[in-house]
Amino acid sequence: MAAAALLVAALGTGCGAADPAAPVKGKAGQSAAEAGSGAAGALANSAEKLKAAQAARAAMAKKWGLAKTPLMAPAGPKAKPEITTREGFEVEGQDELPPVFTTVPTEDKVVFLTVDDGAEKDPEFIRMMQELKIPYTAFLSDYLVRDNYPYFKEMQAAGVTLNNHTLNHRYMPGLNYEQQREEICGQQDTIQKQFGERPRLFRPPYGNYNQDTLRAAKSCGIKAVPLWNAEAFPNRMDYREWDRDLHPGDIILTHFRGREDWKGTMPDMIRHVMKTVTDKGYAVARLEDYL
Known part of the structure; x- marks a missing residue:
């Protein structure tokens, strides 16, 4: 040339x-x-840098007892996919409201890990995810988080985005519009006050919502409502789809839980979910990189 x-x-x-x-x-x-x-x-x-990063990740996988080394996710797309509400999840006036979805449109063989509520505050979980470099997104309910904000500040400092799961984890369709708005906007204000950033993502408790929920969420500054297509536990995965399998762009839900609620710890849960994800040839990517 x-x-x-x-x-x-x-x-x-x-x-x-x-x-x-x-x-x-x-x-x-x-x-x-x-x-x-x-x-x-x-x-x-x-x-050489990539080889060294893979070797370091393999060493961490061995340290934390993973069956296989997690696959590396590709860089997030420069052009973000268009997010629309999943068919069958619409409410009246949906076109003017934040989209509700369970899967991100992508051909990348990636899935997204999300963790809800904030009940269990296991320091081993934070260390494990940092050392393995596994990205995840948190959806917090203040009534479970307020006794230990520093735990979630440490998580945020490691690059985890802290999002809205309402103040008190109430069943949203059972509340009127103003009550729902108080739950959502109140948690927006709390997260901004405690962590310095106002969330853009909201997940309604139990995955239940109505038109008032989405109207209230929009009025509070929410841009999207990610639900989930699979749910992770220490000993199993549950699936929404009939084929009981993962698909590119699926969102995985799990919770801040420990032995009191599960027959295992949060690191146990991560070991199981990563075995499932890796065996199926998927990498865990950062949700915010695709939104």
Whole structure:
């Protein structure tokens, strides 16, 4: 390409052909050979970094007792997919309201891990996810979180987005519009006050909502309502779809729970869900990278 450019320049100015013995120069007088060598070096360096990252992740997987090393997710798409409400999940006036969805439209073989409420505050869970570099998104209810805000601040400092799951985890369709708005906007205000950021995502307790829920959520600044297509436990996965399987872009729900509620810990749950995800050839990606 550089040689062609020089030839065009010579023809355009009426000059003679360039000396064929002279090296073709690129930016800042760099020869094509030098440029090629630099590009090859950059690629080799990138490959070495990737290899080192995979080796480090494999070591962490062994440390935390995972059956396999988690797969690396691709970079998030530059052009975000269009998010629309899942068929059958609409309410009247849905086109003007935040979309409700269980799967993100993507051909990437990725799934998204989300964790609800905030009851269990297991420090081993935070360390495990940091060391394994597994992304996840939290949906918090203040009545369960307020006794230990620092736990979730540590989570946020590690790159986890903290989103809205209402103040008191009430059944939203059983409340009127103003009561629902108090639950959602109140949690927006609380998260902003305690963690410095106002959420854009909201998940209604139990996945139940009506038109008032979405109207209230929109009025509080909510942009989208991610539900889930699969749910993770320490000993099983439950699925929404008839084929009982994962699909590209599926959102996985789990909870901040421990032995009091489960026959296992949060790290036990992660070991099980990651075995399932990895065995099926999926990587866990960051939900916010696709929204």
